[in-house]
Amino acid sequence: MSNEDQEWADLLSPRRRGLLRSGGGLVAAFAASGVAAATTAGKSPWGYETYKEATIQPHSVRPGEQSLPTKPRAYTDIKSYHAHIYFDEDSFHKAALLHKWAAERFEVELGNWNLEPRGPHVTPSFYFGFSNAQLQVIVPWLQLNSLGLTILIHPNTDDPRADHLYYTLWVNRSQPVNAYGMNKPGPDEPPVEQIYPNTRPSVKLET
Known part of the structure; x- marks a missing residue:
């Protein structure tokens, strides 16, 4: 025993x-x-009145949009798109293959590998930016070639927080995006994030 x-x-x-x-x-x-009961010494930093606290409505995470808009936004506010491909230690080989396939077939702005959370993205990822004209091809291509990975597709407008939180498309499962602290560009910054293609496609797209 x-x-x-x-x-x-x-x-x-x-x-x-x-x-x-x-x-x-x-x-x-x-x-x-002879076994002592579990006890803790000291005082809780939260005090002993937390059970009395009222439930408070949080501040809106969409400043300026507490009421319904008077008209729709123009779709021409979208200047380009980003696709963020998420992976982990069990699926990095799939991400590497998708990274290679995309670079071989599309003229896009391919970012580097983010092996730790970066910006609003809470898991490892890579991204590529693409033009509005490519949307009708790249979205279905990603749907059919995601390899089961989670992919966030978002537009680029003058509101990056809304771009990442409310104007999104997801391939497969969605996941949290920590974009609540993102702000609109400052006075000395471009009004919308720019993309600069850096790939040289060498493989004809399958049709």
């Missing part, structure tokens, strides 16, 4: 089982066994 088995056998000996049946409870049983 191991030491752990012996300890449990001691705790459940006839005398201690009797304490449990008589209403002494686990504390008495543990006390009888």
Whole structure:
């Protein structure tokens, strides 16, 4: 019998089982066994009145959009698109293959590998940016060649937070995106993120 088995056998000996049946409870049983009940010393940093706190409505995460808009946004506000491909230690080989396929077939702005969370993306990823004219080809291509990976496709407008949170398309499962702190470009920045293609396609796209 191991030491752990012996300890449990001691705790459940006839005398201690009797304490449990008589209403002494686990504390008495543990006390009888010589095992101290778990306690913590010190004071909670939250105090002891948290149960009295009212449930407060959080601030809107979409400033300026608390009411319905008076008209739709123009689709021409979209200047380009990003596709973010997410992976982990079990699926990186699929991401590497998709990375290779995309670079061989499309003229896009292919980013580098993000092996740790970067920007609003909470898992490893890579991305490529592409033009509006490529949307009708790249989206179905990614749908059919995702290899089961989670892919975020978002437009690029003058509101990067909304681009990542509310204007998105997902291939396969969606996942959290930590974009609540993203702000619109400053006065010295381009109003919309620019993309600059850096690939040289060498393989004819399958049709």
